[in-house]
Amino acid sequence: MANLSLRHVYKTYSGDVHAVKDFNLEIEDKEFLVLVGPSGCGKSTTLRMIAGLEEISAGEIYIGDKLVNDVAPKDRDIAMVFQNYALYPHMTVYDNMAFGLKLRKTPKQEIDARVKEAARTLDIEHLLDRKPKALSGGQRQRVALGRAIVREPKVFLMDEPLSNLDAKLRVQMRTEISKLHKRLGTTFIYVTHDQIEAMTMGTRVVVMKDGLVQQVGNPQVIYDHPENLFVAGFIGSPQMNFIDSKITEKGGKLFVQFNGFSLQLPDDKAAVVKEKGYVGKEVVFGVRPENLHDDDRFLAENPDVVIDAKVEVTERMGSETYLYLSIAGADAIARVNAKSAAKPEQKIRLGVEMDRTKMFDKETELAIY
Amino acid sequence: MNNLTASLKKIKDIILKDVDIVDKHGCILHSSDPSRIGIVVNMDQCMPIDNRKRYFVHIECGSFKELSLVQLILKDDIIKGTADNYQQFLINILEGLEYDEEYSKRFKIPYDSNYIIYTIDLFNKEHFSDAYSLIKNGFCSDGDRWVFEYENRLVLLDTIEDGDYFEAIKHNAMIIKDTINSEVYTDIHIGVGSPHKGLLNIRKFFDEAEEAVRIGKFFNLPDYIYVYSELLAERIIKLVPKKSVGNLVSGWLNESIENLLDEEMIKTIEVFFKSNLNISDSARTLYIHRNTLIYRLDKVQKTTGLDIRKFEDAVIFKLILLLRQVNKYGDKTISKG
Numbered sequence: 254m255a256n257l258s259l260r261h262v263y264k265t266y267s268g269d270v271h272a273v274k275d276f277n278l279e280i281e282d283k284e285f286l287v288l289v290g291p292s293g294c295g296k297s298t299t300l301r302m303i304a305g306l307e308e309i310s311a312g313e314i315y316i317g318d319k320l321v322n323d324v325a326p327k328d329r330d331i332a333m334v335f336q337n338y339a340l341y342p343h344m345t346v347y348d349n350m351a352f353g354l355k356l357r358k359t360p361k362q363e364i365d366a367r368v369k370e371a372a373r374t375l376d377i378e379h380l381l382d383r384k385p386k387a388l389s390g391g392q393r394q395r396v397a398l399g400r401a402i403v404r405e406p407k408v409f410l411m412d413e414p415l416s417n418l419d420a421k422l423r424v425q426m427r428t429e430i431s432k433l434h435k436r437l438g439t440t441f442i443y444v445t446h447d448q449i450e451a452m453t454m455g456t457r458v459v460v461m462k463d464g465l466v467q468q469v470g471n472p473q474v475i476y477d478h479p480e481n482l483f484v485a486g487f488i489g490s491p492q493m494n495f496i497d498s499k500i501t502e503k504g505g506k507l508f509v510q511f512n513g514f515s516l517q518l519p520d521d522k523a524a525v526v527k528e529k530g531y532v533g534k535e536v537v538f539g540v541r542p543e544n545l546h547d548d549d550r551f552l553a554e555n556p557d558v559v560i561d562a563k564v565e566v567t568e569r570m571g572s573e574t575y576l577y578l579s580i581a582g583a584d585a586i587a588r589v590n591a592k593s594a595a596k597p598e599q600k601i602r603l604g605v606e607m608d609r610t611k612m613f614d615k616e617t618e619l620a621i622y
Numbered sequence: 623m624n625n626l627t628a629s630l631k632k633i634k635d636i637i638l639k640d641v642d643i644v645d646k647h648g649c650i651l652h653s654s655d656p657s658r659i660g661i662v663v664n665m666d667q668c669m670p671i672d673n674r675k676r677y678f679v680h681i682e683c684g685s686f687k688e689l690s691l692v693q694l695i696l697k698d699d700i701i702k703g704t705a706d707n708y709q710q711f712l713i714n715i716l717e718g719l720e721y722d723e724e725y726s727k728r729f730k731i732p733y734d735s736n737y738i739i740y741t742i743d744l745f746n747k748e749h750f751s752d753a754y755s756l757i758k759n760g761f762c763s764d765g766d767r768w769v770f771e772y773e774n775r776l777v778l779l780d781t782i783e784d785g786d787y788f789e790a791i792k793h794n795a796m797i798i799k800d801t802i803n804s805e806v807y808t809d810i811h812i813g814v815g816s817p818h819k820g821l822l823n824i825r826k827f828f829d830e831a832e833e834a835v836r837i838g839k840f841f842n843l844p845d846y847i848y849v850y851s852e853l854l855a856e857r858i859i860k861l862v863p864k865k866s867v868g869n870l871v872s873g874w875l876n877e878s879i880e881n882l883l884d885e886e887m888i889k890t891i892e893v894f895f896k897s898n899l900n901i902s903d904s905a906r907t908l909y910i911h912r913n914t915l916i917y918r919l920d921k922v923q924k925t926t927g928l929d930i931r932k933f934e935d936a937v938i939f940k941l942i943l944l945l946r947q948v949n950k951y952g953d954k955t956i957s958k959g
Contacts, residue, residue, distance in 0.1 A: 266842065271885065291909035293889055306809045325746075326807035335800035337793070341760035352760065353805050356752050401804070462909070463886065487909060 262312030287455030512581030626703030
């Protein structure tokens with residue numbers, strides 16, 4: 254078990270390719286930290302620098318209190334799980350889990366104890382004599398995790414370990430890995446491009462883009478309070494709707510104006526916008542799909558925040574319905590009640606839950622509120 | 623082995639001196655007098671047989687002429703005869719010896735199968751024996767894969783079925799890489815030669831795998847997995863004489879294009895090419911709005927006159943990017959490892 258510290262870490266390849274820029278983070282002992290971002294954002298490079306598979310160009314990495322910049326990967330007390338795991342087809346589950354320890358010349362008795370303990374943790378004791386081909390997909394994944402667990406590392410590093418699985422198994426393994434984290438009480442650092450994995454698994458999430466950390470926080474904070482336009486758009490599915498708007502003032506009240514609509518800002522948000530000097534300026538107005546409502550009750554209770562939209566497509570998910578909309582020519586998505594009567598080509602009215610909206614500077618893309 | 627011993631005995635009958643084959647420490651491995659095996663002789667009286675100086679011919683009080691003659695007559699037989707395990711057998715084939723099918727049967731390696739060669743170059747050579755052990759014990763137990771050490775790297779010979787194997791080859795390489803990363807704690811470069819038929823042809827495809835690694839390192843290709851057949855454009859560019867590279871790109875690489883090609887733009891273009899010029903897929907991968915991507919592609923068109931949404935212009939632009947890299951970095955390898 255260990256905390257980690259990354260201080261001003263950079264990765265630059267010759268040829269001026271900056272994969273990671275000034276990465277700073279304190280990772281607590283037993284934390285489940287998720288690095289998330291689009292392809293090429295530097296998340297895997299960061300993980301590989303922690304592992305020691307990539308040298309760092311500048312900065313310091315500590316595992317526990319030990320500076321590990323020049324420590325060989327095998328001596329960093331870490332275990333890694335990657336996307337393209339493969340069980341050794343001719344070995345039993347027991348031997349698959351024991352093999353890495355044998356390479357490290359671990360005494361037989363200790364290997365036996367560790368393998369059995371890991372098998373207990375993963376609930377695969379009954380499978381130890383089987384060969385991989387006799388296992389289900391989920392069982393194979395657990396064996397792959399078992400190979401890492403037997404090393405009893407201070408830190409688990411996982412790079413997209415679920416990416417090659419089908420959707421159903423991926424959901425199942427998400428839960429299993431989260432449970433495993435709780436059971437082992439060890440620090441997990443997990444890389445994914447899938448924001449749903451990030452949100453559901455991480456105790457803390459680091460959102461990255463172009464080698465830079467965009468925001469660090471617990472999943473709910475990142476969802477509710479994205480610090481910039483990128484994070485707001487990346488986290489959340491379907492993603493947040495963004496509407497180019499202008500802030501106007503009338504009778505002491507502030508309004509968000511776009512495409513012929515004018516929505517009054519709640520007082521607390523208006524105060525922030527005014528204080529930051531955005532009155533009369535262009536901004537990006539952000540509304541999450543679930544904060545657009547088509548039910549009569551909401552529309553009746555909030556007549557000042559209603560806009561007109563045309564339904565292009567409806568997706569009925571069973572528990573909810575996605576409406577793909579055109580709002581005065583701009584595309585948007587609403588996540589409404591499954592019982593919504595909206596149909597394609599229909600013109601509907603939507604209420605905007607203004608308390609839950611976000612606003613961003615058009616130039617800097619930073620959150621205004 | 624019997625053939626080799628018999629040949630040594632025949633030579634002894636002619637020159638009336640014992641003839642030995644010794645290793646680099648002078649230890650007799652084969653002899654016209656088998657009772658001499660294991661004796662250590664003076665290396666001053668030895669002559670190397672193979673280029674890598676692993677085997678030497680030794681004649682007690684033998685002249686230079688005698689040593690040269692024996693070396694000349696027995697070179698191939700001696701090297702062939704030293705293949706007492708499949709690793710040495712495959713190394714000898716790589717070094718140009720032509721074995722008949724009987725030998726391949728001895729080592730249970732099919733003579734006429736379809737093969738693929740992977741060369742595995744470890745960043746940290748300290749872990750060489752662990753990586754060897756992992757691949758040998760983890761992936762080579764079914765009689766259809768063989769791993770051996772050659773010139774400071776691991777070589778994996780794999781049999782393949784006829785048909786659609788290109789995806790499988792790349793996937794296997796990724797499995798090897800991820801497994802060595804996680805079990806042996808070092809990164810690797812993997813070169814992959816073209817699929818081919820016949821065991822005696824592996825040298826050509828070993829060279830392809832090695833060339834793929836050199837090219838991959840030079841062009842800083844991602845993932846450290848380099849498949850020779852996928853690197854045609856890079857190989858062609860590498861064939862362009864250095865003097866011509868500058869001429870070829872001089873019309874294209876002016877200041878405004880250099881300004882255009884910042885990190886973000888190069889990444890955008892690379893992803894666009896990798897996504898087969900598909901705007902939606904590229905935008906999704908880059909996590910940018912379609913319109914942002916279209917704006918960037920328009921910018922490329924305005925600056926270069928090439929609309930890389932069109933296949934022909936995309937090909938030209940890809941070549942320009944590769945030539946630019948050669949022009950910028952010359953022979954210097956720009957990747958790590």
